[in-house]
Amino acid sequence: MGKSSKKQSSKAGLPPGTLVHVGKKRSTQVKINVIDYNAEVYEVSESVPVQELSSFQNADTITWIDINGLHDLEIIKSIGEQFELHGLLLEDVVNTTHRPKVEEYDDHIYLTLKMLGIGASRKSIISEQVSFILGDNWLISFQEREGDVLESVRSRLSENKGIIRKQGADYLLYSLIDTIVDNYFFVSEYFSDSIEKLEEKVLIETNTLILQEIQQQKKLLLNFRKSITPLREAISSIQKEESVLVKSSTTRYLRDVYEHLLQLTEIIESHRDLIASVMDLYLSGESNKMNKTMQVLTIIATIFIPLTFVAGIYGMNFDEMPELHWKYGYQAVWGLMGVIFILMLIFFRRKKWL
Amino acid sequence: MGKSSKKQSSKAGLPPGTLVHVGKKRSTQVKINVIDYNAEVYEVSESVPVQELSSFQNADTITWIDINGLHDLEIIKSIGEQFELHGLLLEDVVNTTHRPKVEEYDDHIYLTLKMLGIGASRKSIISEQVSFILGDNWLISFQEREGDVLESVRSRLSENKGIIRKQGADYLLYSLIDTIVDNYFFVSEYFSDSIEKLEEKVLIETNTLILQEIQQQKKLLLNFRKSITPLREAISSIQKEESVLVKSSTTRYLRDVYEHLLQLTEIIESHRDLIASVMDLYLSGESNKMNKTMQVLTIIATIFIPLTFVAGIYGMNFDEMPELHWKYGYQAVWGLMGVIFILMLIFFRRKKWL
Amino acid sequence: MGKSSKKQSSKAGLPPGTLVHVGKKRSTQVKINVIDYNAEVYEVSESVPVQELSSFQNADTITWIDINGLHDLEIIKSIGEQFELHGLLLEDVVNTTHRPKVEEYDDHIYLTLKMLGIGASRKSIISEQVSFILGDNWLISFQEREGDVLESVRSRLSENKGIIRKQGADYLLYSLIDTIVDNYFFVSEYFSDSIEKLEEKVLIETNTLILQEIQQQKKLLLNFRKSITPLREAISSIQKEESVLVKSSTTRYLRDVYEHLLQLTEIIESHRDLIASVMDLYLSGESNKMNKTMQVLTIIATIFIPLTFVAGIYGMNFDEMPELHWKYGYQAVWGLMGVIFILMLIFFRRKKWL
Amino acid sequence: MGKSSKKQSSKAGLPPGTLVHVGKKRSTQVKINVIDYNAEVYEVSESVPVQELSSFQNADTITWIDINGLHDLEIIKSIGEQFELHGLLLEDVVNTTHRPKVEEYDDHIYLTLKMLGIGASRKSIISEQVSFILGDNWLISFQEREGDVLESVRSRLSENKGIIRKQGADYLLYSLIDTIVDNYFFVSEYFSDSIEKLEEKVLIETNTLILQEIQQQKKLLLNFRKSITPLREAISSIQKEESVLVKSSTTRYLRDVYEHLLQLTEIIESHRDLIASVMDLYLSGESNKMNKTMQVLTIIATIFIPLTFVAGIYGMNFDEMPELHWKYGYQAVWGLMGVIFILMLIFFRRKKWL
Amino acid sequence: MGKSSKKQSSKAGLPPGTLVHVGKKRSTQVKINVIDYNAEVYEVSESVPVQELSSFQNADTITWIDINGLHDLEIIKSIGEQFELHGLLLEDVVNTTHRPKVEEYDDHIYLTLKMLGIGASRKSIISEQVSFILGDNWLISFQEREGDVLESVRSRLSENKGIIRKQGADYLLYSLIDTIVDNYFFVSEYFSDSIEKLEEKVLIETNTLILQEIQQQKKLLLNFRKSITPLREAISSIQKEESVLVKSSTTRYLRDVYEHLLQLTEIIESHRDLIASVMDLYLSGESNKMNKTMQVLTIIATIFIPLTFVAGIYGMNFDEMPELHWKYGYQAVWGLMGVIFILMLIFFRRKKWL
Secondary structure, eight states, rough: OOOOOOGGGGGHHHHHHOOOOOOOOOOSSSEEEEEESSSSEEEEOOOOOOGGGGGHSSSSEEEEEEEOOSSSSSHHHHHHTTTTTTTTHHHHHTTOOOOOEEEOOSOOOOEEEEEEEEOOTTTSEEEEEEEEEEEEEEEEEEESSSSOOOOHHEEEETTTTTTTGSHHHHHHHHHHHHHEEEEEEHHHHHHHHHHHHHHHHHHHHHOOHHHHHHHHHHHHHHHHHHHHHHHHHHHHHHSSOOTTOOOOOHHHHHHHHHHHHHHHHHHHHHHHHHHHHHHHHHHHHHHHHHHHHHHHHHHHHHHHHHHHHHHTTTTOOOOOOHHHEEEEEEEHHHHHHHHHHHHHHHHHHTTTOO | OTTTTTTTGGGSOTTTTTOBSOOOOOOOOOEEEEEEEEESSSEOSSSSGGGTTTTHHHHSEEEEEEEEEEEOOHHHHHHHHHHHHHHHHHHHHHHHTTEEEEOOOOOOOEEEEEEEEEEESSSSEEEEEEEEESSSEEEEEEESSOSSSSSSHHHHHHHOOOOGGGHHHHHHHHHHHHHHHHHHHHHHHHHHHHHHHHHHHHHHHOOOHHHHHHHHHHHHHHHHHHHHHHHHHHHHHHHHSSTTTHHHHHHHHHHHHHHHHHHHHHHHHHHHHHHHHHHHHHHHHHHHHHHHHHHHHHHHHHHHHHHHHOOOOOOOOOOOOHHHHSTTEEEEEEEEEHHHHHHHHHHHHHTOOO | HHHOOOOGGGTTTTTTTOOOOOOOOOOOOOOOEEEEEEESSEEEEEEEOGGGTTHHHTTSSSSEEEEESSSHHHHHHHHHHHHTHHHHHHHHBBBTTOOOOOEEEEOOOEEEEEEEEEEEEESSSEEEEEEEESSEEEEEEEEEOOOOOOOHHHHHHHOOOGGGGSSSEEEEHHHHHHHHHHHHHHHHHHHHHHHHEEEEEHHHOOHHHHHHHHHHHHHHHHHHHHHHHHHHHHHHHHHHSSSSTTTTTHHHHHHHHHHHHHHHHHHHOOOOOOOOHHHHHHHHHHHHHHHHHHHHHHHHHHHHHHHHHHHTTTOOOOOHHHHHSSHHHHHHHHHHHHHHHHHHHHHHTTTTTT | OTTOOOGGGGGGSSSSSSSOOOOOOOOSSEEEEEEESSSSSSSEEEOGGGTTTHHHHHHSSSSEEEEEEEEHHHHHHHHHTTTTHHHHHHHHHBBOOOOOEEEESSSSSEEEEEEEEOTTSSEEEEEEEEEEEEESEEEEEEEEOOOOOOOOHHHHHTOOOTTTTOOOOHHHHHHHHHHHHHHHHHHHHHHHHHHHHHHHHHHHOOHHHHHHHEEEEEEHHHHHHHHHHHHHHHHHHHSSSSSSTSHHHHHHHHHHHHHHHHHHHHHHHHHHEEEEEEEHHHHHHHHHHHHHHHHHHHHHHHHHHHHHHHHHHHTOOSOOOOHHTTTTHHHHHHHHHHHHHHHHHHHHHTTTTT | TTSSSGGGGTTTTTTTTOOOOBSSSOSSEEEEEEEEEESOOOOOOEEEOGGHHHHHHHHSEEEEEEEEOOHHHHHHHHHHHTTHHHHHHHHHHHBBTTOOOOESSSSSSEEEEEEEOOTTSSSSEEEEEEEEEEOSSSSEESSSSSOOHHHHHHHHHHOTTGGGGSSSSHHHHHHHHHHHHHHHHHHHHHHHHHHHHHHHHHHHHHOOHHHHHHHHHHHHHHHHHHHHHHHHHHHEEEEESSSSTSHHHHHHHHHHHHHHHHHHHHHHHHHHHHHHHHHHHHHHHHHHHHHHHHHHHHHHHHHEEEEEHHHHHOOOSSOOOHHHTTTTTHHHHHHHHHHHHHHHHHHHHHHHHO
C-alpha cells in the first residue's frame, strides 16, 4: 500500500453506509464501459455517462457495466441509487482493503475478489480489487483502474465464441471469475520460480540480502493466500445457496472454479513448506560457513603453533644447549619441523578437512 | 495490570453473585450520563443520580445510560435492582478481566468486550472493558473510566446524522460496537508499524534490547487476539439466535462487524507469522555476527601466525645458520613474508571474506 | 507420583469392577463427615461410621457426605452397596490417576476432577482427586485426604449466606465445583509469576539450572492442562444433557463455570506460548554468550598477534639488520606497536565490540 | 519387521480376497484352542483339528476359539468356510500390517488390534496383531503366535471370578480387549521411564548415541500412537452403532475402554512434547559444550598471548634497550607478567568464567 | 514436469470446455485397446479406430476401452461426442496436472487419479494421470502413455480368476483402482528405504549434498501426499453417494481401498515426522562437527601457547637471568614443559576431549 492511500482505520467513527474510498487516490477520470448482448445482438458503448446507466437495466439483453475507477464517490452513489443497492454494499465496493466475500441481497448478489498479476519486471505482484454485482440480466463490475485480464472474455463475447452469448448474466459472471482465477496460476508459478531461484542461491552462498528475499517471499505468499482462502469459501457458498440469480447449469461451472481454488490452496501450502525448507537451508548454510571458517583457523593454528614452539625453544639463551652446537643442528630442526608438518597434514586428511 | 488491581483469583471462595470489583481501584466519582432520543427528541443529562435511572426505562424514547466507573459496587447493585438484572451478570460487569462474551436473558442481552486504543506515546495499548445491556428500548453501557472512542456516535445522535435516530436501541448497540471494532484497526496498524520497525532494527543490529522488544510485541499480540476471537464468536451468536431485541435489519449490520473481526483475526495471524520471521531474522543475525567475528579472528591469525613462525626461525641461536650471514638475508626474509602475506590475501579474497 | 504409589498398569488383568486403589497408600483413618441441611435445618456430624450413612439418604434434607481417604476399599464398597452404585463407578473413584469426566447413571451423576493448590513453599502444585456422586437430594464427595479448599462453601452453609441453603443438592455440587475452579486461577497466577521470573532470570544469565526450571514448568503446565480440558468438556456435557438431577436454574450457573474453564484454557495456551518464548530467549542468550566469548578472544588475539610478530622480527639474529643499530630503534618499535594498537582499537570501536 | 517378512506391497496385483500372509513366516504348527463355557459348564480343548470347529458353533454354550498362528492359509480358509466369513475379512486377518479397525457384517463383527508388550530386556516393544470375530454366541481370536497377555481372562473363566461366565460372547470380547488395553499402560510407563532416563543422560552429557536413542524413542512412540488412535475410533464406533451382537450393558463397559484409550492418547501427546523437550535439552547441551570449549580456549589464549608478547619484546636484539641492563630488569618483567596475569584472572572471574 | 510441457496457467483466458492438453507433448500414436467380456465371453481388440468405439457401448457385455495417450485432442473430442460426455469432463481428462477427484454426472461417473511407480534406477517416482469414466456397462480409461501397472487385472480377466468376470463394470473400476492403490505401497516403501538410508548417511557425515537429498525427499513426499489425500476423499464420496452405477456390493470393496488410503496417509505423516527428525540429526551433526573442530583447536592452542611462552621467557636478552647460567637450566626447562604438557593432558582427559 502506497503512502498516499487511506487505511481501513480511517473509517473509524463514521456512520455505517458512509462511502470512504480506502485505497490509492487517482487523478484519472472514472471510465464506464457497457457491453449489451444476447445471442444475436452485440453492442459496446465506451465512456457512458453515469446517468444513462439505468436505461440499460430493464432491457431485453444482458448488460455488462464495467466501471474503471472507484475514487469518484458521486458516481458510485449515483449507481447505488439507480440500481437500488444497499449502503453497506457500496461501502464495501470502495474499500479496496476488503477480503474477498460474497453477499446475497434480495434481488442481486455482491461478490468481491482480487485480480492478481505479475509486474512487468517479474519482481512484484500487482493486486487490484474487483467487485461484481449480479442482477437479473445485468452485471456491474467495479475495477480500481483501467486495464485488466478480462480481454479474453470480451473477445469471446464479440466473436461469439463458445456458449457465452447464449447464456445469462450468471454465466458471464462465472466467465469473468474463471478468467481471474486462471490468472492466479501465473502468480503461483511466479512463486514456484522465485522459490526455486532462492533455493539455488542459498546453496551457493548465504547473506543478509537473500535472507531479506526469503522474508519478502513469505510476506507475498501470506498475501496471496489471503486472496484465495476467503474467495474459495465465497464460491462454495454461492454453489450451495440456491439463488434464482444463478442457474444450476452455471453452478456446475462454479464447482470447477472452486476446485481450481482448492488446488491453489494446496499449492500455496506446499510453497509455504518449501520456503520454510529454504530458510532451513539458509540457516544450515550459515552454520556450514562457520564450520569452514573454523576449519581454516584450526588448520593454520594447529600446524604453525607447534612449529613456532620448536623455533622458540632454539631461540632460548641458555649457556648450555648442546643442539645449538651440533654441526647439522639447524638442518635437523628443519627436518623435525617437516615431520611435524606432515603428521598434521595426515591428521587433517583423516578428518577430511583437506 | 497494575500492582493495586485485584486479580481473578481473589474471588475464590465467595458465593456466586457476590460483586467483587476485579480491576484497578479508582478514587474518582462514578459518573452516569443519559442520552434520551427518538427521531424528533434528543436530550442529554449528565451526572444523573443512580436512583432516577428507572424513570427513563419505560419512556417512549430510546435511552442510553452510560456509566463511567465500576468501582462503586453500591451503584452497580442499585442499577441491577432497578433493571432486574441477574446476579451473575453484575458479577461479570465488575470483573474487568473477563473475556468478551454475549449472554441472552429473558428480556435483555448482555455483551462485554474490550475497548482498545493506542497510548499517547504510541508505545502501549490501552485496554478498557465495556459492557452493554440491551433492553427493549434502553441500552446501558458500563465503562471502567471516563473517556472513550464513542464520541462519533454521540455526535451522530446529536446532529441526527445517518439513520441512527430513526432506529431502535439495537441499532445504537451496533453503532457502538462498530465504532469500537473500527478502532481495533488502529491497534492492528500499530502492530504493522511496530513489526516493520523491529524488522528494520534487526537487520541493522542484534542485541538483547531488541530481543525483549520482540518478546513484548508477542505478548501484546497474544492479548490483542484474546480480545478479538471471543468477540467474533459472540457477534456471530447474536446474529444466529433470533432474539426479539435485535431486529433482522440490524443483524445484517452485525454481519459487517463480524466480517471486520474475521479480517482482524487473519491480520493477527499474519502478524504472528511476521513476528516469528523477525525472531528468525534475529537469530540468523546473531549467527551472522558470530560468523563475522570468527572471520576477523581467522584472517588475523592465519596471516600472522605463519609470519611469526618465520621470524621465530631466524631468532634461533644455532651456530650454523647460513642465512643469517647472507648479505641480504634480512631483506630476503621480508620478501618471503611479503609473498606469504599476498598469498593469504588472495586466499581470503577467493573465500569472499575480504 | 511417589515411589510407593500404585500405577494404572497394576490393574491389568483384573476383572472390571475390581477395586484397586491406584494412588498413595496412606496409614491414616478414613474420616467421613456429614452435613445435613435445608433452609431451616443445619447439622454437622463428624466421623460418622460408614454403616449409618444410608440412614441419611432418604431424609427430608439435603445431605452432603464427605469422605476423606480412598485407601480403605471396604468403606468404599460398603458405600457402593448402600447407595447402589455401579462397579465401574467405584473403580474410577479409587483410581486417582483418572482424567476428569462426568458420567450419568439412571439415578445419579458421577463427576471426578482435580483439586489443585500451591504448595506452602510456592514451588509445587498440589493435586488431589475429588469425585462427586450427585443423587436426588444427596451428594457424596470422595477426597484423597483431609484438608481442602471447600471451607468457604461450608461456612456459607453454616452461616446461611447467599441462596445455597434454599437450593437443592445440584446447587451444592455447583458451589463445590465453582470453588475448586476458582482455585485454579491461583495456579494459573502461579504460572504467570513463575514464567515472568524465569524470563527475568534468562535475560540475566543462562545456565543448565534455568534450563531445567523451564523444562519443569513445561511439564507442570502440561499436567495443569490435563486437569482443565476434560473438565471443561464434562461441564459442557452436564449443561447440554437435560438430567432431572440438575435443575435448569443450576445449568445457568454451570455455564459460568464452563466459561471460567474456557478462560483458563486460553490462559494456559498463552502460558505455553510464553514458555516457548522463554526457551527462545534462553537459546538466544546462550548464543549471545558465545558471541561475547568469541569477541574477547578475537580482540585479544587480533591486538597481540601482530604485535608479537613485530617483536619476533627484531628478535631475529641476522648479521645485517640496520634497525637494530639505530639510536632510537627500540623507541621506534614501541611507537610502531602503539600505532598498530590504536588502529585496532578504532577498528573494534567501529564494530561496536568495545 | 524382520527381513523374511512379506510387505504390504507384495499384495499388489492380486485379486481382492486372495489370502496373502503379510508378516513373519513361522515354521511352528498352528495351534487351535477352544474354551466352551456357560454359567455352569467350563471345558477347555487344546489343539483342536480345524475341521471340528463348526461343531462348536451352534452349541448352547459360549465358545471361544483361539487360533495361534496365521501362516497356514489352508486353516484360515477352512475357518472362513465353516463360519461363512467374507473374503476381505480373511484377507485382513492374515495381513499383520493392518491398522486397528472394526467392521460390522450381517451376522458377525470383525475387530483387529495390536497386542503390545515390553521385551524381556525392557529395551523393545513387542507387537502382535490380534483379530477377533464376534458371532452370536461364539468368538474367534486370531493371534500371530502362541503366548499372550490374556491368561487373566482364562483364569477368570476357569475360576468363575466376576460376572464373566454369566455374560455372553460380547462380554468375553470386551474382557479380552480390556486386558489388552490395560497392558498398553505398561508400554506407556515404559516410555515415561525411557524419556526420564534420556532426560537425565542428556543433562550429564551429549553424544551421538543419545541422539540416536532420542530418535529411536520418537519412532517407537509414533508406532505406539498408530496402535491407539484407530482403535479408539473403532471402539467408539461399536458403542454408537447399535448391533444386536453387543448388548447395551456391554456398551457401558466399552465406554470404559474408550476412556482408557483417550487417556492413553493424551499421555502419548505429553510424551511427544517431552521428547521434543529432551531434543531441545540435547541441542542446548551441545551449544553449552561449545561455549565451555570456547571459554577454555579464550582463557588460555587471553592470558598467554599478552605474556608471550612481553617476552617477545625483551627477546629483541636492539643495541639500545635500557631495560635489559637494569639490575632487576628480569625480575621486573616477571612482576609485570604477574600483574597482567592477575588482571586477567579478575576479568574472567567477573565474567563468571572461572 | 519437463521443459516442453504446458502449464496450467496456459489455459487462462480460454472459454471453459476448450480442450488444452496440459502435459508432455508426445509424438507417438494414441493407441486404443478394447476388452469385451462377461462370465462366458472374453475378447481383446487392440488399436481399435476411434470411430468404432460407440459400437461397443450398448453391447450385452462389459466393455473396457483403454486409451493410451492424451495429446491427440481430435480423438478425445470424438470419444466425448460418441459417449455424450460433458465439456468440462474432457477438459479435466487432458489436463494432467489435475488433483485426483470424482464427479458424478447423470449417466456416468468421472474419476481421475495418479498412477505412481518407482523409476528403473530406484531414484525417482514416475507419475502418470489416469482418468476413468464409468458408464452403465462400460468403462473408459485414459492414460498418458502406454505401459501401466494394470496387467494383473487383465490377466485376471483373461484367465477368469476370482469373481471379476461375474461382476459389472463398477467391479472392474474397483479392481483397477485397487491395483493402482496397492502400487502406492511400493512408493511408500521406497520412502521408508530412502529415509532410513539418509538417516544412516547423516549419522556418518554431514555435507551439502545430503542436505539437498533431504530437501528432495521432502518435496517428493509433498507430491505423494497430493496424490493420496484428494483420492481418499473422492473414494469416500463414491461410497456415500448412492449411485445406481455402483452396486452396494462394490461399495464394501471400495471401503477397503479407502482404508488403504487412510493407512497411506498415516504412513506419509510418519515419514514427514521422520524427515524432520533426519533434518534435526543433520543440524545436530553440523553442530557436533563444529564442536569437534573447536576441541582440536583448543587442545593444540592450550598445550602449545603456554609452552611457547616459557620458551619466549628464556629467549629474552636481559643481562641478569640466573637460570640461563645454571648447569642443567636447559634440561630443567624441558622438565617444566613436560610437567605443563602432562597437566594439560590430564585436564583434557577429565573433560573427555581425548
